[in-house]
Amino acid sequence: MTLIAIEEHWIMPDLISALQALPESQRDESLAFNEMGDKQQRLQDLGDGRIAAMDAQGIDVSIIALTPPGTQPLPPADAIALSRAANDTAAAAVGKHPTRLRALSTLPMSAPKEVARELERAAGLGHVGTMVYGRSGDLFLDDPAYDDFFATAAQLGQPVFIHPQLPSKAVRDASYRGFDPMTDLALATFGWGWHLDAATAALRLILRGTFDRHPDLRVVLGHWGEMLLFWLDRADSLSRIAGLERSVSDYVRSNFFITSSGMLNPALLRHALSVTTVDRLIFSTDYPFQSPTREDITTFLGHFDTDADRDKFSSANAAALYGISY
Secondary structure, X not given: OOOEEEEEEEOOHHHHHHHHOOOHHHOOHHHHHHHOOOHHHHHHOOOHHHHHHHHHHOOOEEEEEEOOOOOOOOOHHHHHHHHHHHHHHHHHHHHXXXXXXXXXXOOOOOOHHHHHHHHHHHHHHOOOEEEEEOEEOOEEOOOHHHHHHHHHHHHHOOOEEEEOOOOOHHHHHXXXXXXXXXXXXXXXXXXXXXXXXXXXXXXXXXXXXXXXXXXXXXXXXXXXXXXXXXXXXXXXXXXXXXOOOOOHHHHHHHHEEEEOOOOOOHHHHHHHHHHOOHHHEEOOOOOOOOOOOHHHHHHHHOOOOOHHHHHHHHHHHHHHHHOOOO
């Protein structure tokens, strides 16, 4: 059985330096998670070490993407230069391991007028989709400034992965303070805030009418839908108020794909299948932040009812979405 993992992170030294050089008020504290254990080394390795890790887990193809926050916090000129450098670096890694790696592009979201251009360039390099975040500075992802980007993504057939990011300072001050610094940060990131932030970004895209204007646009959410799948009964009530053509849950079922992000919990699988179909579910490990073993993965795949459904989740859906032959 082929196994394709679509949310597998990497980083490059020049980007680390640029992010660390930002003023403290603009710095993303979640970069501290990259320093834990051997994660920095694993993130930077796009060669033999990464392939060995894939082999150990039984992963045939990894679709790599820059780790949060990508280039989104950077000033426009730096974001443009480093997004191009990241896309060139990722393309070179794929070129060295063409049967094992694919890549999602990095885009200069702080320079909205340049985003579609870089998406086109990256697609020309062979990138199979892109990864973005819900906010760049004061601009939400659903801001009209990004509509050309979504139009281009839909036209090129480039799926847009919305990854969690650190909530804004105002949100953190309002909701995620009052503990010791590390608990504050954990609550605002992997413990809660990251995922609520990504779900809100996706919901805002729906409410903005993005999928009515671009019905062919395909969006990917990690972590079993970033909480959104669990709240659709309430979110559907927004459709009439926002003047949408369809219910929120209908947009989710028709325009969104959902990944596991290494959370191999059969209860989460069962809930996802109650909300959407197996055709919309895709395997990922969220490397190197989640580290399921080959045995963990095999055990989880045993929870699918049929070989056909197991194949869809493990590889066929990803291959169809990202145009991967295997």
